[in-house]
Amino acid sequence: MFLAIWMFIVPTVSDVTVVVRTEAGVELSSNLVSLSQEELVLMESGQRRSLPVPEVARLSFLAESIGSPSNTPGDFPQLETQVTLIDGTRFKAAEFESDGATSTFAIHDSFSIELPTNLIQNVQLAKLTDTQQARWQAICEKTASADIVGLLRPEGTLEPIEGMISAVTADAVRFKFSGQTIDVPRSKIGGIRTFTAQQASVSRVLAVVEDALGNRWPTTSVDWNEDQSSLAIKLPCDWSVAIPLSLTSTIDFQIGRSVYLTTITPLSRTSGLDLPFNQQVPGLLGVFAPHVYSYRAPDSRREVPSIRFDGTGTSVYRIPSGYRRLTGHVVLAPQSSQFIPCRAIVLLDNRPVWEAVLSTANTLNAVDVAVQAEQRLELHVESKSPLNIGDSVIWIGLKLEK
Structure with a gap:
């Protein structure tokens, strides 16, 4: 409230x-x-x-x-509930309730919205750790055949459970699975993913x-x-x-004349993680590969759609028609005072066209590259860590502009 x-x-x-x-x-x-x-x-x-x-x-x-x-924005209370609609719209709210068919979000005392639940893609209910956030991102990206509740486990993991969500109150999520209906306390839920057959506009x-x-x-x-x-x-x-x-x-109005790179589905994503054993780990790519990330500068409340790399990795895209430039910033964002320098590279059709050595933490490096339709765009990060993992590199607000 x-x-x-x-x-x-x-x-x-x-x-x-x-x-x-x-x-x-x-x-x-x-x-x-x-x-x-x-x-x-x-x-x-x-x-x-x-x-x-x-x-x-x-x-x-x-x-x-x-x-x-x-x-x-900095003069208003922090909002914790994060909502993503099927068309990619994202917003934060203070309160969220649903009767199954209709969902209501209170954003401010004077501002609330009510909309059909089938327009909602997912709702993040809790503040997540970086590992949980990457796991939640992977859950939201995969094809779903049912509603999903992301349970917060005591050991700090996020476990997806499939079933049917029938209601959301201020205290609990009513969830049916394996033939039984239970009320799961909201304090134990990281987020919910709703299943809908409706196509986004x-x-x-x-x-x-x-x-x-x-x-x-x-x-x-x-x-x-x-x-x-x-x-x-x-x-x-x-x-x-x-x-x-x-x-x-x-x-x-300029946004309508450009598009965030985060709205384009990658052709591929890779992680440079070199584990000391030879076996596939389910969900590993979703945790360590580059993923969409909401970046907020320390002195700002505004979140900017960004792409986060945790160590070495690549993310590849195809440039759609009508766009001429790729602009934005890239920053080394370590979690502590000790960090490993990284190299950030932009490649077009496998040819490096821009790069920067990131050796200073939290220093913005401007990206401005001419592009053409149908080119293969690759974001690449190299780390000097022995296991190719290490400090976070964030590509902030990369946009394709007309």
């Missing part, structure tokens, strides 16, 4: 101040009149000015003009809306006018969400 209570005031059109950055690099500070997927209407010196959305790069709301003490993303809690909402349409207290958006899975204007931080 949220303890923080804010007083929100529904602003009038003359009060809503935004900072607009255009694709040409021009910044405008004006009052917002209306917004749709076609145009942005501003009020400047008593005159209306319209901008086509394709000419807008970013729209930022000034906190004091939308009735919020702050719309900066592939609707084009227009923009990404960031709320004051740090959530980033991909949207295929956006709508607001002076009579509304909420920003109306539609997710790629064709579900509508109303974000209170007082909790709206920014709208990034």
